[in-house]
Amino acid sequence: MNRILVSITSLDEHVNAVAMNPDLYRPQACPHCEYSRLWNHGCYYRKADRSGLGQSLNPVPVLRYLCASCKKTCSRLPACIAPRRWYDWAMQQIVLMLMLTGCCVQGCADFSGRARSTVRRWSGWLTERGELFAFHLRSRFAELGRTPQGEAFWHHLLPDMGLMRVMSWLDRDLIVP
Numbered sequence: 813m814n815r816i817l818v819s820i821t822s823l824d825e826h827v828n829a830v831a832m833n834p835d836l837y838r839p840q841a842c843p844h845c846e847y848s849r850l851w852n853h854g855c856y857y858r859k860a861d862r863s864g865l866g867q868s869l870n871p872v873p874v875l876r877y878l879c880a881s882c883k884k885t886c887s888r889l890p891a892c893i894a895p896r897r898w899y900d901w902a903m904q905q906i907v908l909m910l911m912l913t914g915c916c917v918q919g920c921a922d923f924s925g926r927a928r929s930t931v932r933r934w935s936g937w938l939t940e941r942g943e944l945f946a947f948h949l950r951s952r953f954a955e956l957g958r959t960p961q962g963e964a965f966w967h968h969l970l971p972d973m974g975l976m977r978v979m980s981w982l983d984r985d986l987i988v989p
């Protein structure tokens with residue numbers, strides 16, 4: 813998909829880049845029809861700043877592009893904003909690590925302050941797509957070939973690489989998360 817812009821890892825950087833260097837976000841081709849001509853099409857806003865620290869950056873602008881051929885719109889997100897998720901990668905990683913170390917759903921919910929349904933949804937992709945994601949990561953990073961299978965793979969990988977980076981890499985080949 814290549815929907816995630818790997819180089820932008822904080823909301824401060826993102827807001828700055830949208831104002832100063834917006835072409836960073838222009839996709840090379842339409843994700844729907846692969847036509848290469850995309851017009852600027854304003855932006856939409858996301859409440860991406862959930863830090864609760866300092867002055868909020870919300871609403872955070874996300875640039876939008878219109879395909880000159882199929883007329884569908886598309887956009888790219890900085891690595892720090894998770895596609896199709898309300899919370900950022902850092903919060904999701906905390907919950908996943910708790911699950912991987914044997915914490916129950918209720919325990920994860922209590923510790924993270926998230927609803928049990930949210931915890932279940934986040935851990936759902938690990939159950940459903942963990943092996944597929946691991947396969948893609950192993951083919952990209954030779955050194956991962958020696959890491960254990962199953963949940964142990966993620967237990968090893970997440971603290972080392974970070975969920976934001978993992979998802980940014982996977983996004984090149986797949987729809988994440």
Ligand SMILES: [Zn+2]
Pocket residue numbers: 842843844845846847879880881882883884
């Ligand atoms: Zn198109």
